[in-house]
Amino acid sequence: MNDQELFYLLALLKVEGVGDIIAKKLLTHCGSATAVFETKSSQMASIDGIGSVLLRNLRDKTVFEKAEQELKFIKSNDVAISYFMDENYPERLKHCIDGPVLLFSSGNINLKNRKTISIVGTRQITSYGTEFCKKLIADLAPLDPIIISGFAYGVDIVAHQAALDHDLQTIGVLAHGLNQIYPKVHKKYVSKIEETGGFMTEFWSSSNPEKENFVKRNRIVAGISEATIVIESADKGGSLITANMANDYNRDVFAVPGRTTDKYSQGCNTLIKTQKANVLSSAADLIYMLNWDLETTPKSVQKQLFVTLDQDEQKVYDYLQKNGKDLLDTVALQCDFPIYRISGLLLNMELKGVIRPLPGKLFEAI
Missing domain, CATH: 1.10.10.10 (Winged helix-like DNA-binding domain superfamily/Winged helix DNA-binding domain)
Known part of the structure; x- marks a missing residue:
């Protein structure tokens, strides 16, 4: 993507009322971000979801100042850009209707033809959850999966650390811009993660780790992977939101069961009870369900003769x-x-x- 198109794309994403879904409609209709700003309002009025207020907002010149500032940050910090129509955009996210139009990343991320799993859970991880997470990743290590999480306290950072311990690529999906690290105490892991993995975000350098950003970034965690694994969770929390998003995206979801009396097993047990997640008791469960190392071949099914297909x-x-x-x-x-x-x-x-x-x-x- 050339600098001019990136500039106009950044400007488009700053227009009030333009989210990822609306932006994709405009880009598909007009052909490019540059064209969106050059196309007459009357020619865009027929697009579903585009009303007079939004068309008026598209004429707001202040978005260009914001786009220019962000473009300077991108260039001066060698930020990698993934556009939702480009080949380097995460393949599975392309199928998520509300997937980000743009992703910003750092490090050496390589998702091409790789096994990927997202691991999420409570920030108050217990010793049981810690040991399970470490053993799971150790047992999966020979298959060289990419471990994706949110770089937060608790389950997230345990998963990232375990991946590093086994020389696996790990990706932290951030709820803020690439100009900072949150929580700051995790800054010590950044360089090691960026050696073979890295960080990914849809948020600009002007974005801080606000509460609503964490919920929004969870759809990336859910949509980018083959499966989402919930290690531990209370009966409410961000990891359950991520699991529900994964289900909405038609991804596999796994949950680690626990005692009914344990606070941080309640969310996992509920996911299993309501059939929103498969039971995960070991790496073998995951390997079988995702067909990563299936040793047996299903019985042959006799095809009907003279079947008519549309x-x-x-x-x-x-x-x-x-x-x-x-x-x-x-x-x-x-x-x-x-x-x-x-x-x-x-x-x-x-x-x-x-x-x-x-x-x-x-x-x-x-």
């Missing part, structure tokens, strides 16, 4: 037959279908006996 189903079947088993999200992307549509197609095709599901939200043609 045009969309045939497109999906041809893709799976050519490419072999693949993730639901990848099938949706490659076949150019939204998640809700591909889910329905795959279910119908499974009922017709032409595909079969595998653990880890994988599907293959029969």
